[in-house]
Structures are given as structure tokens and as C-alpha cells.
Amino acid sequence: MIDERVNRIAHVLWAANTAPILRMEFYCIKSTICHRLGTDDGYDVQRIDHECWTCGGDGIFHSFDAAFSDECWKCCGTGVYSSLFVELKRWKLGKHVFHEPIRRLSRIEAQPRNVNIRGKVQHASCSWSQSANVAIGRLFDRSYYWNCMGTLPDQRFGLALRQCEALSRWIFGEDWNRMYVNVPAATTWLERKEVIMSP
Secondary structure (H helix, E strand, O other): OHHHHHHHHHHHHHHHHHOOOOHHHHHHHHHHHHHHHOEEEEEEEEEEEEEOOOOOOOOEEEOOOOOOEEEOOOOOOOOEEEEEEEEEEEEEEOOEEEEEEEEEEOHHHHOOOOOOEEOOOOOOOOOOHHHHHHHHHHHHOHHHHHHHHHHOOHHHHHHHHHHHHHHHHHHHOOOHHHHHHHOOOOOOOOOOHHHHHOO
């Protein structure tokens, strides 16, 4: 039952991660969930290339005169103005894998390591990501829950609330609301891991 509950939490977290409503707050919650419930699965290195604005990324400087073109002096003809290397910690949570940024790496630090991820991570869209964000807030961080509800448009408010309750019931069972009320408002379920893990 505990593994199934963690799988369900991971699935809802995955859906919320496809389009976080409030990014900075969400990533803090995601990091805490991964640290408490996930298992360490190694490290990845991400390389993000910033396109040169002078040449538009093609490496050729185009002047106002159409007949004149030369190698771009800003990027030396590469089309890349600068590269950013980020070390990411990989977490296995249920059937899903999540990444957490650890630190920026210099080009020299990143050179001996394999770059596993090129560019920014693109997530597949999920039709219920707003409701998943609300559910993550409802279950794990009440201030995030209220902030998410405050950003929803009026026509999505009721649907998000109904889906949030359905997701909470799916994860924790029919008595999820009684469990939720019994946890003091100042603490989250993550701070009381025994509440999450109790059958």
C-alpha cells in the first residue's frame, strides 16, 4: 500500500511538474518531496546554449548591405554566445524520474563529464496539471494551495477544486480529508512522514 501511495504521489507530482503554476514555490515543494520519499538515482549534466543575438544563431554576420556577410565576431561563427552547464541530481520517485538543480559548473568542470541533457527540459503537456498543482498544495503546503487557487481563472476554479479532491482521495483514500484536518495548520504532511506512510 505504501509503494502504491508513493507511486500515486509521484504521478500527481509529475503532472504538476509539466506546468507549475508558481515555479519557485513548486520547485521547493518538489525538492522536499523527492528528498523525503524518493531515492537517489545519480547525477546528470545539463548544457544550455544561449543563442547569439548578433547573428541570430547561424554564425554569419549579416550587414545592412545584402552582398556583404562575414563570420560573426561575437560568437566566432558558432552561433552560440555562451553555454551554461548545470549539475542535476536525479531522483527516482515511484515510476517517475525528477531532476533537482545542484550547482552551476564551469566549462572546465563539465568537460570530463558526459552532458546528458542538451537544452532546457521540455515536458509533455498534461490536461490536468493545474489541478495537480492544487492537489500538491492541498496535500503538502497550504500556502501554495491558496496561492494556486488565487491564480486560477473563474471558469477553472470549480473544476480544479473537484479534481483536487478526487486526486487527494485517489492518493490517500476516502478518509483523506479527516487526516488533512487533523494535521496542525503550521505543519505540512511532509514534516510528518508517518502520516503519509501510515496505511
